Amino acid sequence: MQLSKLGMEVSDCIRRIPEYGKSKGVELKVLAKTVMDTHVHFVLFVMSDMEDMQLGDIIAGLKTGCNKALLGELNNPFSLLYAKGLEHQMNTEPLTPRILQDHALFETLYDATVLTRFGQLKRMIDYVHDNPRRKWMKIHHLNSFVPIRNVEIAGDAYDAIGNMMLLGQYRKVVHVRGRFSYEECRNYKNQCVIASRRGDVLVSPFISHHEREVRDFCLKEGHSVIQLLDNGFLEDASCPGGLLEYCMNGQVLLLVPSEIPHDDRKRNVTRAECVMLNERAERIAEEDLERVG
Structure with missing residues (x-):
């Protein structure tokens, strides 16, 4: 991905965050950065x-620096932004911070995640560096990420992204109970893998790490899953985490109960949501199916 002049200015503003912190007596370090469109x-x-x-x-300091860069581009007669934007204002007066208020580069809010658990930092750095590739894949596989609304499955309405054909296969629910002993947990996970190898589609919200281990192992073997999520889809949706390529390969169907809206600030799934999603997964897996052929 090639950055515009303004994009390079924004990237440089992020790079210089430690300088801003030092001027305030705080030591900061930027470990990874990516400027998207x-x-x-x-x-x-x-x-x-x-x-x-x-x-x-x-x-706020970052936004101020970036808006100054934007202001410079908007007032530069050789800039593409100058040529395309706000001609009626540019013909009468130079752009000022007052005018810039209506054309700020960033929205007022920002999204921050505090990393506290082992392994989160590496995953976050990998995610940041992987953003351009994910964007390219979404552009070139657009149909894989368009939500289908209000699909009725087992008597409930869902919004869906992914391979709808998986609904035509036999399904097995994956729900590792907290009361399982170590031996019971291992045997249950093995049973799920065996079911997946014989062609069953695994159905679950895959909340616990045991359930995610089963999901990830079976996906790597080329099998399929139906995953229930706790946050609604935007029109420009994407697959969570490491499911992107599996989604494009037709191995994944993502379902969200249609009554659940999208929430930009959502973080952790609640216990009530866990219970609801696991019950929904049970109903989906138990729905009567006729084996074709």
Whole structure:
């Protein structure tokens, strides 16, 4: 992906965040960054106490620097932004910070995730670096990511992304119970893998790490899953985590109960949602099917 001049300015503003932090007495380090067409990602390592400084102050400083770069581009007669944008204002007066308020580069809010668990940092850095590739794959496999709304399955309505043909196959629910002993858990996971190898589609929200291990193992072997999610799809949706390529390969169907809206701020699934999604998975797996042929 090739950045525009403004994109390079934004990338440089992110690179210089540690300089801004140092001027405020805070030691910061940018571990990864990616500038996309509609947003930016970066991983920030806070290496000293922030005391009176907040993350919002750092973001505000970044936005100020980026908006200055935008203002420079909008007032540059040789800039593509100058040629395409706000001609009626440019013909009468130079762009000023007052005018820029209506054309700020970023929205008011931002999305931040605090990494606290082992392995999260590496996964986040990999995700940030992988964004351009994911964008390319979505553009060139658009039909794999268009939500189908209000699909009735086992008496309930779902929004769906992925391979709808998986609904025509036998299904096995995956639900590792908390009361299972180590031996029971291992035997149950083996049974799920055996069912997947004989052609059953595994159905589950795959919430526990045991369930995700079964899912990931079976997907790597080329088998299929139907996964229930707890957050609604945007029109421009995507597959979560490492499911993108499996979704494009036709191995995955993602389902969200149609009554659940999309929530940008959603983080952890609640216990009530876990119970509901597992019950839905049971109903989907138990739905009467006729084996074709």
